[in-house]
Amino acid sequence: MGKRFDILLFPGGTSKAFTLSYDDGVVQDRRLVEIFNKYHVKCTFNLGYGVLGYKGDPKFPIDISRVETSEVKELYKGHEVGGHRLYHSDVSSLGAPYSMYEILEDKAQLEKLVGYPLKMFAYPFGFFNEKTKEYLKIAGYKGARTIKSTFSFDLPEDPYELNPTCHHTDKELMELAEKFVTMRTIKPSMFYVWGHGYEFDGGKNWDLIEKLVSYMSENGKDIWFATNGEILDYIQAYQMLEYSVDGSMIYNPSAIDVEIMTAFGQKEILKAGKITEIGETPL
Numbered sequence: 001m002g003k004r005f006d007i008l009l010f011p012g013g014t015s016k017a018f019t020l021s022y023d024d025g026v027v028q029d030r031r032l033v034e035i036f037n038k039y040h041v042k043c044t045f046n047l048g049y050g051v052l053g054y055k056g057d058p059k060f061p062i063d064i065s066r067v068e069t070s071e072v073k074e075l076y077k078g079h080e081v082g083g084h085r086l087y088h089s090d091v092s093s094l095g096a097p098y099s100m101y102e103i104l105e106d107k108a109q110l111e112k113l114v115g116y117p118l119k120m121f122a123y124p125f126g127f128f129n130e131k132t133k134e135y136l137k138i139a140g141y142k143g144a145r146t147i148k149s150t151f152s153f154d155l156p157e158d159p160y161e162l163n164p165t166c167h168h169t170d171k172e173l174m175e176l177a178e179k180f181v182t183m184r185t186i187k188p189s190m191f192y193v194w195g196h197g198y199e200f201d202g203g204k205n206w207d208l209i210e211k212l213v214s215y216m217s218e219n220g221k222d223i224w225f226a227t228n229g230e231i232l233d234y235i236q237a238y239q240m241l242e243y244s245v246d247g248s249m250i251y252n253p254s255a256i257d258v259e260i261m262t263a264f265g266q267k268e269i270l271k272a273g274k275i276t277e278i279g280e281t282p283l
């Protein structure tokens with residue numbers, strides 16, 4: 001038996017994951033999805049079912065029209081659809097029954113559209129409290145995004161307070177991207193960027209998002225590009241691993257293969273539903 005410091009590796013044996021999160025299901029998502037697909041990056045799009053198909057006021061300087069209900073499944077294919085409340089109400093200020101209704105009805109209708117149970121939620125306006133988190137857990141959500149930039153790459157301590165690294169307009173955006181790409185680390189790290197598609201029309205800065213994702217893609221050979229939900233699922237699968245007392249056997253009860261490093265440089269793939277025997281680790 002050797003000294004062990006088992007740590008999580010993401011799929012492909014890497015310590016780095018990149019993910020995006022865009023809110024409101026606005027018509028600019030069509031262009032955003034095209035850009036994300038071109039560079040093979042993954043995003044979670046958080047929608048309010050009750051406002052889908054909304055036609056923005058032409059007098060308003062920025063078009064905040066929403067995509068049509070009928071296009072949701074096809075448009076966001078390969079990415080993830082998350083919840084954002086039925087009518088985009090402030091989650092933290094309403095009574096429990098109405099809060100639960102907006103959360104559940106949004107989730108139920110979106111699930112029918114996309115054909116899978118929703119995992120992720122984004123807090124409208126970033127407002128939430130402890131009760132809100134409870135409602136989301138009861139509704140079956142596995143995580144929820146705030147709007148609080150951390151400017152770090154730490155994995156979340158509480159998946160219901162999933163703080164992004166930064167918003168795409170934060171001036172540190174490309175600095176953080178470069179830091180993430182060039183850093184050498186064995187600590188599991190996540191670079192997480194969020195925003196709204198309509199902001200690129202307002203700021204006339206579509207080049208900003210293309211610059212970010214093309215840079216990440218060109219420098220992404222040791223980066224896992226995943227949706228928010230895929231990352232949470234993976235972390236959960238890692239947390240479910242069952243060890244024998246002597247550490248020589250690890251059972252992975254989940255449906256996801258999990259990769260770990262058991263000693264410096266020694267990688268193991270723990271197959272889903274299987275027991276893996278770990279050989280002697282070097283001292």
Ligand SMILES: [Zn+2]
Binds near residue numbers: 024084
């Ligand atoms: Zn929103």
